Amino acid sequence: MISRMRNIVQHNLPAKILALVIAVILWGYVMNDQNPSIENTYTVQLDVVNAPEGYKITKDASNVKLRVRGPRSLFVSASESDFKAYVDLSKVEEGKHAVKVQTVLPQGFELVEAKPDTVTFTLDRIVQKKIKAEFIVTGSTAPGTTVAHVEPSVETVTIEGAESDIKEVTRVIGYVGLAGNSDDFKLKVPLTAINADGREVAGVTVKPASAEVSVQLARGLMKKVVTVKPILGDDLASGYEVGTVKSDPVKIEVAGPEDILSKLSSIETQKISLDGLTKTTDLNAQLAPPDGVTVTNSSVTVHIEIKAKKKTASGTASP
Template identity: 55%
Template sequence: MISSLRHMLQHNLAAKIVALIVAVVLWGYVMNDQNPAIEGTYNVQIKLKNVPEGYKISQENGTVKVKVRGARSLFVSTNSEDFKAYVDLKDAENGKKAYKVQVETPQGFEVVDEKPSTVEVTLDRIVERKVRAIVNVNGAPAPGVAVAKVSQASSEVVVEGPESAVNEVDRVIGYIGLTGKNDSDFDIQVPLTAINAEGREVQEVVVKPSKMYVTIQMARGLMKKIVTVQASIADDLGKGYEFVGSKVDPLKIEIAGNEKAISAVDTLMTEKISLAGVTGNTDRTVKLVLPEGIAVTNQEVVVHLLVKEKKKD
């Protein structure tokens, strides 16, 4: 029986091999004709992998356009969700950098092209920093009543957020309204807002604590007086630049206090204003330096700094 089977297999062996090859070729031709390789494009969402903790993460592009090749039958049951695209942040560092987009396809597909091939991702470290806290008092109290003293729970608070935003914060500020207040002292929780040197609110930071406990002491019989405000300018302007001058807004301000304290004050100075890094005209909001026994409704003024580049010889 075995010899009969061997004889049957070996009989006309060359013809049988040729027939097998022809069958395979015909099968491949038919399959290629009926189910040819084609190309298609999918928009795939880019995900971030191995995201480090303690950073604010932002990416330039959210999707990648992936061009693939595969048998036509594969495209019938495939959609963009079957493809995976990601950026690996395992060795990422603080700052902005372009990272390679990795694409994974379902079995049977070949990636022809991907756009973009890289994506810029920014890692902004979450940090904390202490900044000064200032409470401004607005509005007019009842006739004959003045603010004797404003006492804050703290002169500093902490701001937390992405490093780029935290570095922009110059101070936090709160406001208290005095309109119609009588001579009774009062306490209040004042919401705090982080602002930059130009007085604009800085987003993406958290103030800790978010409110400041403030005590306002009111008094009757205090004398009032209008005095001039003068800017105190530091001598630290960079080389190659010239300080032209400064203008204070408001130039004059009303102060309150007892007769002895009032008579000794004709000018209020601002805190020292640094010119380091100033390369042109700019504004700075600064705090007033108040002598003992002197009170003001608003403790801040705006100083317009006039700076120009020196002429080259």
């Protein structure tokens, strides 16, 4: 049996080898000429895997262009959804990092180029901070009435967001509209985190997002506009001095009995601590009205110029 099989294999062996060579050549011709290798480009979404929790993650690219090569026949049924691009953030820590783009291709394709081949990621830690909420009264009440007291349901709130965004927040404010009311009233006031320019800081969440504010009105009081007088503490660090001090607003409307207001030309703030200040700063200051006098807004912003004292020839700061 074995001998018979050997005879069959060896019979006309040169012709069989020649036929095999011709078949391989023909197969190569068909594959290379009739089904050649070509290239195409697909734009795919960049996926992120193993992203660490507790961070705001931003990237400088959301899509990747993949240039791939493969037999023409494979492109007939291929679509963008068959190609994947991703980055693995399992070993990435806080800060800015360039991360290599990884790809997953269908069988038979090879990657020619990924553009971009690296993507810059920034990981910003999510933090919380407590801050005093300010309530600004706008508009006016009905004729013959004035605001006697504004009582919000919260005094401090928690802001949450990326650490870089939280550092931008200087105030959390809510606007209390009087809307011509003639009686005591309550309203729900949204709270907004803003920066030094008075613009909302995007990406920062205020908790709670709103406060209920009770507004008490009074009748028979006289109204008057007086100057705001900032009162500064004496705890400024040595080597520094105070320059210009200005409140915002400069003047404010107060209400009270005529015998008190007739003698009142200004209203002071509570003492403002300068401890730790080494540069020009805007601070929130509470007003300190005299007994019997009410103010619509109980706080103002005080701009305080802080500058280093000039050194004398001996190297000491001038007094």
